[in-house]
Every structure is written in structure tokens, then in C-alpha cells.
Amino acid sequence: MSAFPLTKSPPSKKCRTRQSxxxxxxxxxxxxxxxxxxxxxxxxxxxxxxxxxxxxxxxGSMWVEPLGPSAQVFSKSASPSEPKTESSSRLPSPVPSVSSDAWLETWSSGQVTPWNRSTGSSPRYHSPTGSYINAENPEDSSGDLELSTEVVVPRPQGHISHLSGNETHYLQYHMEQGSRLLANLESDDNPLRSILIPRAMSSPLLMKAVCAVSALHLANRSHGFGAHTAAVNYYSGTLSGLRSVLGNFTTGILPDDAMLAVGLLCKYEIVRGSVKQWVVHLNALQRLIVSRGGFASMDRDAAEFLRGLFVYAYQMARISNRNRFAPTDISIDSSIGIPKLDIYIGYTEQLLEICARIAELPALKNNTMALYLSVSSINESLLTWTHTSTPYIIPQGTTAATLTRLQLVAECFRDAGFTYLHSTMERISRVSEMETAVRTGMSPAENWTYLISTPKQLAIRRCLARVETFPLDDHCEYSALTFPLFISGCESDDIADREVVIRSLDKLQYNFGIGNVRRAKELLGIFWARRDADVGACGPGMDRKQVHWLDIVEELGWELILA
The missing domain is CATH 4.10.240 (CD2-Gal4)
Structure with missing residues (x-):
């Protein structure tokens, strides 16, 4: 091989030269x-x-793989001296000590492995759209709706002396776009801006948490791999900072910024569309709130923000992850007074509580009288609910049009409540059909249907008809419609209804860039394929036991997020 010449010779005509x-x-x-x-x-x-x-x-590095939705972020090894039991993750009756709580120590000492993926083969299901869904790692699925590639990323308008360039960039994106799209209510007092940003400016820990959520949301909307990498790094930094705070904490009051950071970790998993991690964060937040002495012990602004986030996420988690959460008595102290209209809950707080009550009905399946009394009481609560039942302070800058959208979304939740009540009772009936028939001498379906005043198909049709009148643009109030659309899709066998559900979820995914909407669509695809296969396997007039959507959730081992 000849050496390179010491002097530079003119390139031949066949050689390619780099452009200037x-x-x-x-x-x-x-x-x-x-x-x-x-x-x-x-x-x-x-x-x-x-x-x-x-x-x-x-x-960032080209070789860092972003978090998959089912990545195991925390190590789950149990202490040799303490065998792992189902009750080990439940909320204890006495207020636990932060420094001695073994459960909290497990969370705070977990090892972050954000690029873990399962190497084994995962089951794949064919969806109605023709794409394939990997049930264990849904992020590997093909055929996802392409989100907007024309997201306007704000150009930096300056540099804040104590922040890095990336922190300034993601903070600005959060200020201008993320904070508006990641709430269910937009106003001048949006706490994602008015509370989090000023506090993050003086708290490196909270700044990392804000940047993690902001970078992930930007990545969802722009497919930016660099933003994905930044999100993973900020997420890891937040966990590291929290472990440091909790490791050094022995007495006194846990800082509000640490509590807010844990709340944002829950938010991160919702934006990511996780199916394996968010329950860990939500349980950690619950323990920390109890250890702190409840919301009343916190600064009012921080307490109101965390209360709304916790109540919304917790009540929705009870619907799809019932066995993973214990009942909680966490509430805002009465001395705080009339609450603000919350950016997550809006007018739906009572409806969320009703849905959580529905989720507990399976515990009464062996007590027919108590079960039917509860169904009757829940039905009455849904019938008498109005959006004016609870007084709220209206945040500054909230328009009349915004309040109208909130009211319409809440009406969709009420119809979803009726649908969910039917769905839960049908599953209870199928599970205990033989036992109930022996005990009462009649089919369960003959016992309870008259207790629910609104037929299931009427509730579904009313909800979807209302949704079809919405423009489903980027008004953030519409982002709360994931649960009403999901439960309507699960409980309707009408192809036209399914098309409305998928089309509407597509719009939510496109406009808001929140990963849990994609997971809801994927589960619907798996569920519909299974149900249609069951129908095809049964001849005309043959009795069949239809699979329930919760059966699919449990089979896949997902921690489905419908918040």
C-alpha cells in the first residue's frame, strides 16, 4: 500500500471533493x-x-437506547429476611417513618437501567389496522400513528446564568408548549408554569424532573432521538437526586420540591406510556404524602397541585390496576377551604370517586345483598351528579368556552361511569356464574340489570355522539377523554363505534403527544382481535363467555394508564 504524498496534489476529475x-x-x-x-x-x-x-x-450518544414502555427501572429483589408478600406494597395503618420504611427504601435504592429490554420472544397480536403489536414491549410495535413532524420547537431567547443550554431549551419548551398540552385545563394560573417553573429555578432536583417530562414530551411530538436521550438522562438524574435526599433525611419535613419531583415522575410515566413503572412512583408518592402528614402540612400551592395529580392518577389507577393499590384516606385538610378548579380533575372529581367505587365491586361478589345495594347506590350517584355539585374557585384567565368544554368532558365521564358499571357487573357475573346459579337458582344477569337505569348501549352511544360533536383540536380539556373513549371501545361490538373510538384517540395522540393514548389503542387492538376470534369460534346460537378487557390487562401483566 502506498503512502500518502507529503505534498497536496490537485484532485483528479473523478475524485469527489467536500463542498465548502x-x-x-x-x-x-x-x-x-x-x-x-x-x-x-x-x-x-x-x-x-x-x-x-x-x-x-x-x-447525545447515538448508542443510548431510550426507555421502552415496559423497561424495569427499579430492582425488585426482596430482602432475604423478609419474604415478599402481596400485602407488602399496601399502605399500613399507622403513619410510617420515612427513615425506617422498608418499602420506601426499596424504591429509593433501586438501580436505574433505562435501556433494559426483554430479550425473549414476546407474543404479537394482529390489530384491526393491519399492524402488529408486541404485547411485552409495545414500543417495538409497527404501524403507530405518526405524530406531527412539524412541531414548532422554540428557539432559545437567551441564557439563564445558572442553567445549562439544554435546561434552558427544555424549560422554554415546557413554558411555551408542554405546560399547555400536559394539563386538562389551561388558564393563566396553570401550576405547571406558575408553580413548577419558579421553584425549579432554585431547585436543581425539581429542574431535572421538569426537564425530564419536557424532553420526553418534545420527543413524542417530534420523534427527536436527542430529546429521548435527554429525557432518560434527566429522569436518571431525578432518581439519583431523590435517593440522595431520602438517604440524608432523618428528621424534619421532607422538602416540597422533592414531593413535586416524585409527582413529576408519575407524570413522566404517563407521557411515556409506560406499562410497567408508574405504579412504583404513584405508591412512592402516596407513602411520602402520608409520611409528611398529609397535604395540609404542605405549602398550599404545592399541596393543591399534588392533590389534583394524585387524586386523578390514583382513582384512574384503581380502574385498571385494582389489585395493586390499597384504599387511601389522603385528602386536603378542610382548613384549606374551597379548592381551585384543578388542571387534571376539572369537574370530574366526584365521577372519579364513583368509578373507584365501581372498581371495588368484585370484592362483594360473595355477598349478593351488599353487591346489589352498592350497585343501586352507585347508579343513584351517577344519576344525580351535576357539574355544580361541588363549589370551586375558577382560576384566573379561565374562559367561558373552557368551562363549557370541561362540562362536556365531565358528561362523557358520567356516561363512561354507566358503561363501566355494566362492564364490571358483567365480568362479576361471568366469573361467578355457576356459584350464583347454585346459590340463587337463577342467572346473575336476571338479578342486577334492572338496578342500572341507563342501558349500556345508550350510555356508549350518548358518549360517542357527544365526542363526534367536538373538534378534538389542541384544547387541552379534550385530552382527558382517553378513559371514556377506551371503555366505550371495549364495551361496544359495533364496528362504527370502534371507528369513532380509534379516530378520536388518533386525534388525541396527534394533538397532545401523551404516550398512554397509544397504549390504550394498542390494548383495544389486542382486545378486539381476541373478542372477534372468540365470536368466530362459536357457531350460531352457541353460548360463549366473552373475554373481558381486564382479562387481557392481567394476561399481559400491564399497568395500564388511563389518566
Whole structure:
């Protein structure tokens, strides 16, 4: 092999020469490195990508894989001296000590492995849209709806002295877009801005948590791999910071910023569309609130924000993850007074409580009288509910149109409550059909249907008809419709209804970039395929036991998020 000449000779006509401009380097952004193009290395986004209308994926490592939805973030090894039991994750009656709570120590000492994936083969299910869904790692599925690739990423408007360029970038995105799209109510007093941003400016821990959620949301909406990598790094940094705070905490009051950071970890998993991790964070938040002495012991602004987040997530979790949560008495102290209309709950707080009561009905399946009394009481509560039942302080800047949207969304939740009540009782009847027939001498279906005043199909049709009148644009109030759409899709066998559900969920996913909507769609695809297969396997007039959507959730081992 000949050596390179010491003197530079003119290139031959057949040789390719690099165009004039900035030389290609290994330190350029990920987008330019993949394209092997020149990069001017402007941070946080290079100008070359922006000029060409491309998404700059930042300057992270090309080899770091973002979190999969079922990635095991925490180690779950039990202490040798304490065998693992089902009751080990339940809320104890006495207020636990933060420093001695073994459950909390397990959470706070977990090892972060954000790029873990299962190496075994996972079952794949065919969805009605023709794509395939990997049940264990849904993020590996094909055929997902492409989110907007034209997201307007705000250009940095300056530099804050004590923040890095990336922190400034993601904080600005959160301020201008994320905080509006990640709430169910937009107003001048949106606490995702008015509370979190000022506190994050003086709390490195909370800043990492805010940036983790912001970067992940940006990645969902722009498919930016650099933002995904940044989200994983900020997420890991938040966990590390929380472990440090909890490890050094022995006496006194746990800081509000630590409590808010744990709340944002719950939010992170909802945005990610996790199916394996969010219950860990929600249980941790519950324990910390109890250890702190309840919401009344916190600053009022922080307490109101965390209360809304916790109540919304907790009550929705009871619907799809009933066996993983214990009842809680956490509430706002009466001295706080009339609450603000919450950015997550809106007018639905009483309806969420009713749905949580429905989730507990299976515990009464062996006590027919108590079961039927509870069904009758729940039915009455749904019938008499109005959005004015509870007084609220209306946040500053909330428009009349916003309140109307909140009211209509709440009406969808009421119809979803009726549908969910039918769904739960049908499952109870199928599970205990033989036992009930022996004990009462009649079919369970003959006993309870008259207790529910609104037929299931009427509730579904009313909910979906209302949704079809909505524009389902980026008004954030519509982002709360995931549960009403999901339960309507599960309980209707009408193909037209299914099309309305999927079309509406597509719009929510496109407009708001929240990963749990994608998971709800994937579970619906699996469920419909299974139910249709069961129907096809039965001849005309043959009795069949239809699979229930909760059966699929339990079979897959998912911690489904419908919040």
C-alpha cells in the first residue's frame, strides 16, 4: 500500500471533493452525523438542520437506547429476611417513618437501567389496522400513528446564568408548549408554569424532573432521538437526586420540591406510556404524602397541585390496576377551604370517586345483598351528579368556552361511569356464574340489570355522539377523554363505534403527544382481535363467555394508564 504524498496534489476529475463550509466532525449533532453532513455545532439545535427543516436530534450518544414502555427501572429483589408478600406494597395503618420504611427504601435504592429490554420472544397480536403489536414491549410495535413532524420547537431567547443550554431549551419548551398540552385545563394560573417553573429555578432536583417530562414530551411530538436521550438522562438524574435526599433525611419535613419531583415522575410515566413503572412512583408518592402528614402540612400551592395529580392518577389507577393499590384516606385538610378548579380533575372529581367505587365491586361478589345495594347506590350517584355539585374557585384567565368544554368532558365521564358499571357487573357475573346459579337458582344477569337505569348501549352511544360533536383540536380539556373513549371501545361490538373510538384517540395522540393514548389503542387492538376470534369460534346460537378487557390487562401483566 502506498503512502500518502507529503505534498497536496490537485484532485483528479473523478475524485469527489467536500463542498465548502463547515467540515464534518464527530462532535456534530446526531442528525448531521447520521447523514454524514457538515454541522455548525450550535446548541441546543444546529442551524444547518433548522435551515433544512429537519429535526435536530441534539448531541447525545447515538448508542443510548431510550426507555421502552415496559423497561424495569427499579430492582425488585426482596430482602432475604423478609419474604415478599402481596400485602407488602399496601399502605399500613399507622403513619410510617420515612427513615425506617422498608418499602420506601426499596424504591429509593433501586438501580436505574433505562435501556433494559426483554430479550425473549414476546407474543404479537394482529390489530384491526393491519399492524402488529408486541404485547411485552409495545414500543417495538409497527404501524403507530405518526405524530406531527412539524412541531414548532422554540428557539432559545437567551441564557439563564445558572442553567445549562439544554435546561434552558427544555424549560422554554415546557413554558411555551408542554405546560399547555400536559394539563386538562389551561388558564393563566396553570401550576405547571406558575408553580413548577419558579421553584425549579432554585431547585436543581425539581429542574431535572421538569426537564425530564419536557424532553420526553418534545420527543413524542417530534420523534427527536436527542430529546429521548435527554429525557432518560434527566429522569436518571431525578432518581439519583431523590435517593440522595431520602438517604440524608432523618428528621424534619421532607422538602416540597422533592414531593413535586416524585409527582413529576408519575407524570413522566404517563407521557411515556409506560406499562410497567408508574405504579412504583404513584405508591412512592402516596407513602411520602402520608409520611409528611398529609397535604395540609404542605405549602398550599404545592399541596393543591399534588392533590389534583394524585387524586386523578390514583382513582384512574384503581380502574385498571385494582389489585395493586390499597384504599387511601389522603385528602386536603378542610382548613384549606374551597379548592381551585384543578388542571387534571376539572369537574370530574366526584365521577372519579364513583368509578373507584365501581372498581371495588368484585370484592362483594360473595355477598349478593351488599353487591346489589352498592350497585343501586352507585347508579343513584351517577344519576344525580351535576357539574355544580361541588363549589370551586375558577382560576384566573379561565374562559367561558373552557368551562363549557370541561362540562362536556365531565358528561362523557358520567356516561363512561354507566358503561363501566355494566362492564364490571358483567365480568362479576361471568366469573361467578355457576356459584350464583347454585346459590340463587337463577342467572346473575336476571338479578342486577334492572338496578342500572341507563342501558349500556345508550350510555356508549350518548358518549360517542357527544365526542363526534367536538373538534378534538389542541384544547387541552379534550385530552382527558382517553378513559371514556377506551371503555366505550371495549364495551361496544359495533364496528362504527370502534371507528369513532380509534379516530378520536388518533386525534388525541396527534394533538397532545401523551404516550398512554397509544397504549390504550394498542390494548383495544389486542382486545378486539381476541373478542372477534372468540365470536368466530362459536357457531350460531352457541353460548360463549366473552373475554373481558381486564382479562387481557392481567394476561399481559400491564399497568395500564388511563389518566
Amino acid at each position: 463550509g463547515t467540515a464534518w466532525t464527530r462532535s456534530g449533532c446526531l442528525t448531521c452525523k447520521k447523514r454524514r453532513k457538515a454541522c455548525d455545532k450550535t446548541k441546543p439545535s444546529c442551524n444547518n438542520c433548522l435551515k433544512q427543516g429537519r429535526t435536530c436530534e441534539g448531541y
